[in-house]
Amino acid sequence: MIGTIIDKRYHIIQNLGQGGFGTTFLAKDTKRPGNPLCVVKQFTPASTDPATLIILKRLFEQEAVTLEMLGKHDQIPQLLAHIEEYQEFYIVQEYIKGNDLSDELISGQKMSESDVIQLLIEILEVLEFVHKYKVIHRDIKPDNIRRRHLDNTIFLIDFGAVKEVRTQLVNKQGQITSTVIIGTPGYMPLEQQRGKPQLSSDIYAVGIIAIQAITGLLPDKLEEDIKTGEIIWRKYVNVSPKLGTVLDKMVSYDFRKRYPTAKEALQAVKKLLPQSLDWKLLLGLVMTIFISLTILVITKKDDFNVYENSQYGIKVRYPKTWERQDLENPITAEVVTFISPKQSDKDNFQEKVTISVDKFSGRLDDWQKSSIQEINNTVSGAKIVDKSVTNLANKEASKLVFTGKNGKDILKNMQVVTLKGDQAYTITYTAKIDNYDQFLETADKMINSLEID
Incomplete structure (x- = not known):
């Protein structure tokens, strides 16, 4: 046929x-x-x-x-x-x-x-x-x-x-x-x-x-x-x-x-669905208040732990309510990640801050170009929102803000990198795009607290 x-x-x-x-x-x-x-x-x-x-x-x-x-x-x-x-x-x-x-x-x-x-x-x-x-x-x-x-x-x-x-x-x-x-x-x-x-x-x-x-x-x-x-x-x-x-x-x-x-x-x-719009609005309001109070506690109170890794010569402060996961992944160069607490049972993506230490010989702008290329190649629907120069651990640093898809979710990332010797120190904040601003202050505190020996 x-x-x-x-x-x-x-x-x-x-x-x-x-x-x-x-x-x-x-x-x-x-x-x-x-x-x-x-x-x-x-x-x-x-x-x-x-x-x-x-x-x-x-x-x-x-x-x-x-x-x-x-x-x-x-x-x-x-x-x-x-x-x-x-x-x-x-x-x-x-x-x-x-x-x-x-x-x-x-x-x-x-x-x-x-x-x-x-x-x-x-x-x-x-x-x-x-x-x-x-x-x-x-x-x-x-x-x-x-x-x-x-x-x-x-x-x-x-x-x-x-x-x-x-x-x-x-x-x-x-x-x-x-x-x-x-x-x-x-x-x-x-x-x-x-x-x-x-x-x-x-x-x-x-x-x-x-x-x-x-x-x-x-x-x-x-x-x-x-x-x-x-x-x-x-x-x-x-x-x-x-x-x-x-x-x-x-x-x-x-x-x-x-x-x-x-x-x-x-x-x-x-009839198995939530029965009324008023109930949904009420739940949404309660959740908004809860999240706001959680953020307020995290960002306004100095309730932080200190993470220190002598092998990589890094020290950073992170909220006590966040979970710490030691990675030490030689392939991705990720050393540690800090994960925010779940806000509800429907919270399918938790905000996180990850620190990576990788071998690199070159200039900061070379690293930034390489990072942009890697983001475009590996992140679905990648879009660079901002690229600029900033400071990290009292050193000149490169900052990239970009978005991309992760399944059905759209994530927003802020990546800050500085160089010392033949090492590149990267700290990355990742959140769903709708929640990015809510935890930005906490992420900034963590990034600004980073010390490199």
């Missing part, structure tokens, strides 16, 4: 995957400016009997109308074309550049409860739109949930309805039959395995994905209660009672006990 042009327009350039229902290709739309990429899904009918093909073509047209309607949602790929050519059916859809959710759900790694709740909300918000039109996806699984790289938005892809066209046959009485059940083992509840999917069958699949995320276990690793048929998963993770109750209801063995549609499931999940 590679190199084939479908409908004199869609140029197949890559095979994206093949399954029991057909093959998915990446293609170029040769009749649009810039030849943008698109996805072409090929479905080969189970029978090429003329009577069957007539009925299947009608069904294919009906399902294309459904995909056209669903594609109006911002988080469902837009239908670009549906084609019947040489007894083959093709669906052409918008290409979403990104990664599948299966790439994020790594076996053995547990996602935090707050992240699982956010993931559930993202998926259910799209599925609510689908269920509003009484459409059952029928094949919700991590491979069919795509996260767009551009903005991390979740997309719901690969609806099972069109797959059914591929599997249908016409019997001697002219009745339509389906030879294959649509769905994926592990994510497919009992009623769907019996060929009678419900809207709540999709809820079951979403619940299984959430359990997979929070336990780090694939569905086939989860046991079932031999008496009730319910999935046993809570023993693998500590989870809040409220979230546990919601997930248990989503994956209930009896579809009548589940949330009937995505709307009800979404409402239940959203």
Whole structure:
């Protein structure tokens, strides 16, 4: 198929995957400016009997109308074309550049409860739109949930309805039959395995994905209660009672006990979030006061310890509330780092001041040029904010202030360097950009206290 042009327009350039229902290709739309990429899904009918093909073509047209309607949602790929050519059916859809959710759900790694709740909300918000039109996806699984790289938005892809066209046959009485059940083992509840999917069958699949995320276990690793048929998963993770109750209801063995549609499931999940904006503001105010008081205590009271290292001839004062970590790393030349106390459970990056001592023969401006080059080469999204001359330990020093990305966070760094003999002494303050100014006074005190023998 590679190199084939479908409908004199869609140029197949890559095979994206093949399954029991057909093959998915990446293609170029040769009749649009810039030849943008698109996805072409090929479905080969189970029978090429003329009577069957007539009925299947009608069904294919009906399902294309459904995909056209669903594609109006911002988080469902837009239908670009549906084609019947040489007894083959093709669906052409918008290409979403990104990664599948299966790439994020790594076996053995547990996602935090707050992240699982956010993931559930993202998926259910799209599925609510689908269920509003009484459409059952029928094949919700991590491979069919795509996260767009551009903005991390979740997309719901690969609806099972069109797959059914591929599997249908016409019997001697002219009745339509389906030879294959649509769905994926592990994510497919009992009623769907019996060929009678419900809207709540999709809820079951979403619940299984959430359990997979929070336990780090694939569905086939989860046991079932031999008496009730319910999935046993809570023993693998500590989870809040409220979230546990919601997930248990989503994956209930009896579809009548589940949330009937995505709307009800979404409402239940959203209740797990903090209940009011006033509460959030109050918490924020309390945290702001706490942080301010902490900073005030650290910066205004002379409550400092003294760190001294005779091997490197350095002495520095640091707050008693900060943790000291002796590094002595010959590769990075880091000697010691001082880490600020955690402000809350959500404080995922603690401010730090690090001292390094490295061999260097040259001038201060040579060091600065070398540092800038290293920053640009090693720091993601690096941006030099300020470079200047200052003093460190009563010696002329180079000062660099720069920002860069660390995962989802943007960090701001102040690096001050001075030279003595064949040694370069560097002290670096690092903080999340939003917290940089809050701890700057403390960092300055530490930097200004540095002594070099």
